[in-house]
Amino acid sequence: MNERHRLVESLLCLVREYSMTAPGETVLVAVSGGPDSVALVHALWSVREELGITLYVAHLNHSFRGEESDNDARFVWSLASSLSIPCVIEKVDVPRMRQMLRLSAESAARLVRYEFLENTAEKIGAARIALGHTADDQVETVLMNIIRGSGTDGLAGMPPVRGKIIRPLLGVRRTDVASYLQEQGLSARIDETNLLPHFTRNRIRLRLLPMLREYNPGIDTVILQLAELARADSAYMNAEASKVFKRLTIACDTGAVTLDRGELLGLDLAIRRRVVREAVKSVRSDISDLGFRHVEDLLGLLATGGDFRYELPAGVFVECERGSIVFRSERQRDVPIIYKYEIAVPGETPIGEAGVLIKAEVIESHLEPVRSPDDTEVILDLDKVKGTLVARNWQPGDRIQPLGMKGSKKLQDVFTDRKIPRRVRHRIPVIQDGERILWVVGVIISDVAKVTDSTQRCLRLRAVPVSPCSYDRKVV
Amino acid sequence: MNERHRLVESLLCLVREYSMTAPGETVLVAVSGGPDSVALVHALWSVREELGITLYVAHLNHSFRGEESDNDARFVWSLASSLSIPCVIEKVDVPRMRQMLRLSAESAARLVRYEFLENTAEKIGAARIALGHTADDQVETVLMNIIRGSGTDGLAGMPPVRGKIIRPLLGVRRTDVASYLQEQGLSARIDETNLLPHFTRNRIRLRLLPMLREYNPGIDTVILQLAELARADSAYMNAEASKVFKRLTIACDTGAVTLDRGELLGLDLAIRRRVVREAVKSVRSDISDLGFRHVEDLLGLLATGGDFRYELPAGVFVECERGSIVFRSERQRDVPIIYKYEIAVPGETPIGEAGVLIKAEVIESHLEPVRSPDDTEVILDLDKVKGTLVARNWQPGDRIQPLGMKGSKKLQDVFTDRKIPRRVRHRIPVIQDGERILWVVGVIISDVAKVTDSTQRCLRLRAVPVSPCSYDRKVV
CATH class of the missing domain: 3.30.465.60 (Uridine Diphospho-n-acetylenolpyruvylglucosamine Reductase; domain 3)
Structure with missing residues (x-):
């Protein structure tokens, strides 16, 4: 048997130390197509028999970069095929989702990705979901947490194992990934997130870490050690607190x-x-x-x-x-947010739960129906609106008659068709009058109050983001 | 009564929260002459009656900047006089000490300063020693500890109270110090450490923090919060560990x-x-x-x-x-380091405990006795050296006949005269032959083996620093 690359050694070592997999299990490997995840799936594939595991590849097409994103998906597909690993690929319009939810690109991508991975793992019966995070990612995560505001828990960084999630490359440096790919003659796509320079993570990688290395060339090591110490401290204190609680x-x-x-x-x-x-x-x-x-x-x-x-x-x-x-x-168990607001017409109605302001305007003339690029604006026939207009969150059983269609459709199915993650559905405002759902903000418009040639007065509704987004700021 | 400046409010608040002083106590205030310590002593003076404390000022002249350092001392003296506070000033040649001990300028200054303050506090019967560290110093300390390598304990930064040491300005920002000085019409000397750009602390202040503020304008606040959280975590875990121990x-x-x-x-x-x-x-x-x-x-x-x-x-x-x-x-209680090495003549003898290498050279001719600027080199009359030459650490009772003197003197008195802190004395190599002490490296030369006109063979001894200094690197 040939000597193993240190990436594989390190992977096996971590997998065993944390009992990341058990013989007979299926492991779903999240592959973006970037160097780290390509090395991860290949290295796991090379030791699959030794670990007694079955592999599955999952790729989410974030649509961040249009055609390039599609090429990433094709690349992952052929990589999986070449290793005879079954592969699930799904496409979600994250940029749109992001705007709708007032999340940073990074947060939106993470939200959607985890939901996709968990659903896929459940479908195929995978016990574990393997992510390609490396030691360098860990250093960046810890620094990012320090900068955003964190206590001991945040300093611990990403855990090697959390629930189904495993990170077998957490002991591996990026330089080892590069040398492994070279040794194995593997190519990789450029990691899409590296092309988004506004990400804090990338600024840390490209500007902050080089400066810190001037102060201490071993900065990566001391940060990893800090994470290791903080992880044990945090685990101990949280266990104590849990008992006391x-x-x-x-x-x-x-x-x-x-x-x-x-x-x-x-x-x-x-x-x-x-x-x-x-x-x-x-x-x-x-x-x-x-x-x-x-x-x-x-x-x-x-x-x-x-x-x-x-x-x-x-x-x-x-x-x-x-x-x-x-x-x-104020919330119930499975419906984390419940709200219902009467919409002022004309006027502005803040929907704090959704982070938007609904601006309603009455226009005493016929307007062409517009559909803004991100579906955050609609024009309705005001005379077809019955009773009070309200904004509320989605409820199971909701139905809508989509624009241009005769019959009605379950909102649940609409969400599923449009790949809107379960976790974000409850944040989306559903606009209805006394009788029917007229608009699901950013998702779908109803046929029932549409503007026609006979429309005399129009109601223009716009959803405008309000207040600085708090989802991204994580203090402590 | 006028409204108080927020610096004074914050100081009183912290003094009370941590019971930093008690009525009737004497507080020794360490004043460098920089803005922080000037504000500290003035603010404490303004509330001395309310707190029922007696003040004393201490200033250590580090000799880092020659005449400028002397001017700092004079400045502190007149400030104390103007407030009718008694003042102790002492001068130590820290740059020389530093070279002798292979410490960074910062570490050497700290070592000497704390020793001076503690001795002075003991002499005057002060229950507390007040230092002028501000919230900004705290932020820099935490970042410095992260960069050097630290666990939860290091993230806690400087404690408001530790033993006799109190830091009443730890809740105050530098901007408040500036506005307080202006309000009170006080001037201050430029802080000497700010003129030493190779200090990690200054690089953090001048380069790292401005970059981090671009990522998060509230970085100072989140770092202070991290320190606060880490302090409680660290106190709890250390108390637990102590019980378990x-x-x-x-x-x-x-x-x-x-x-x-x-x-x-x-x-x-x-x-x-x-x-x-x-x-x-x-x-x-x-x-x-x-x-x-x-x-x-x-x-x-x-x-x-x-x-x-x-x-x-x-x-x-x-x-x-x-x-x-x-x-x-291997050490005993009050003699933390014990060593004795035979010196190779000619040759090189490493004294690991002192961080130096003693280079011995025999020169078969008459040489003029030299005394290098920092006393790290001597030339002796080889024929006057009796028996084996050894390097060892200082022992109580040691005596030396100083160059140019007839009688002998206790080494202890020599150390005291030269203001060599107790804590560093045991690191300094004492060179003796079979009978007498010939040289205390960097401190004093004996008369007994001095070069005279009749000298035929010379022994040149040099103390050369070895190996990167480890005192400054504090990991975990």
Whole structure:
């Protein structure tokens, strides 16, 4: 047997250290076509028998670069074919999704990618999803977290294993990837994200890291060591906090948890902070917008000893009364956001949950129906609108009669057809009058209030992004 | 009463939050003459009655910039006089000390400064030593620690209180210092360290931070928040580790500690790492050169299950045998370094403990005695040297007959006269023959082997720095 490339050695070492795979399992490998993921799928393929695993390739066409993106997809397809690995490719219009949701390109891409990978893994029965993140990605992630604002948890960077996700190349440097590709005579596509210089990650790679290497040539190593130390610290403290959280819990309902106030106050500061985060987490799965200040302010109020009410981000209410403190969410379990707003006509109606403002304008003449490039504007026949106009979030069972069609269609199917990820569906405003759905912002327009030759008064609706986006800012 | 400047408000707030002073106490304020320390001493003076404290000013003349340093001292003297605060000023030749000890300018200055402040505080009976570090210094410290290599402890930055040391301006930004000085009509000297562009700290201030502010304009705030979070995490975990360390200790002697091996292995990784550091600390006070790799390698050996011996930096030996693991230091308590090396004549003798190489050369002719500007070279009369030449560290009771003097003098008094800090004395090589001390490297030359007109063979000794200095690199 030939001597193995150090990339393969490092991969095997990490796979074993973290028990990333078990014999008989199917591993779905996410392949963008960039050097890292090409090396990952090839290296896993070379040791597939030794590990006793079956491979599957998944590629998401983000549509960021038009034809180039399509070429990436073709490239991945032939790579998988050449290794006789089955391959799933899906195309999503991320740029459009991104605009609709007011997410950064990076966040939108990540959201859509993870949803696609998880769904695919479920369909094909894969136990694991392998991602091609390298040690260099880890260094960049840790620095990015420091810059955005982070505590010990963020310094830990990406974990080698989280749920189904595994990162077998996390011990491998990019230089090793390059030498592996060369040795194996493999080519790779240029990583699309490298072409988006506004990404913080790329600025870190191209400007910040070179400067830091002047200060300390071993900066990559010390950052990786910091991540390793922080990961153990963070795991230990979160486990402690989790135990303490259970002990302090007096009552726990769907969307509400009650803790013992005196006990909470008596905790060590580091654990107290984490128990608060744990409490918020228990009533709301995503706590990415829970910042340092929110927690500190809440703890400050708690320390004063009086009773109080305090609102945390995204509708988590805290009520402190006598011996207990209650964290309550307005949301139900599977419908993380519920809202319904009457739309002012004419006027402006902010839909905070969707991060948009609906501008309604009445125009006393016939207008041509427009459809803005990203579907954020519609013109309706005002006289066909019945009763009050409202904006609300999507509900199962919703139906729409699409523009130009006779029958109606389930909104669920529309979302599926348009590949709109499940997780983002609840953020999209559905505009309806007293009877029917007229418009799903950025997604579909109904036939029922369309402008015709006989239209006399028009209603122009526009969805305009409001307030700086908070989804991307992750403090603590 | 006038409204107070926010600098004073912030200072009072921090002093109270951390109980930095108590009524009746004397506080020694370290004043360099730079804006921060001038603002500190003035603000403390303005609230001295409210806090019930007595102030004292201390200034160390580092001699880094010759006459300018003397002017700093004069400036501090008049500032203290104008506020009627007693003032202690001392002058130390740090540049010389630095070369002698192979320390960076920054480390040497810090070492000497802390020793001076502690001694002065003891002499005048000050309960506290106040330093002028600001929030901006904190941000730079955290970034510097990240760059040099650090775990959670280093991310915590400078603590507001540690022993006698207090930092009342740690919540204050430099911009507030400037506005306070202006408001009070105070002037300040340009901070000397700002004139040394090779300091990592200054590069961080002048180049790195401006770049990071482009990525996140609130970078200073998120770094301060990170420090705050890390401080609580670090305090909690170190307290846990300390408890566990006591529990695991089977035996504890001067310079040796024995732990239960099985129990150590059973600990959570984060605590296991800290218990190892605690064990090393218990046999050696300074663990700044104990790096990430040392701890990881030791834990790796431990996990293999076999018996082993392992050497940690600076003479700490680890022996693992059956159920126990022993950490042993070669050093005694108050003499942290003991060494004695025979000097090769002619030849080169490395003195690792002092970071120098002693080069000995025999010259068969009469040479003029030279004294290099920093006393790192001497020329002796070889025929007056009796027996073997050795280099060893200083011992209490050592005496020398200084060049040009008849009687002898205690080395201890020589060190005191020359203001050589206690902590660095044991690093300085003392060169003696079979009978007498001939040279204390960089400090003093003896009369007994001096070159005279009748000298026929000369011995030239030179102390040359060796190997990159490790005192400055602090990993983990």
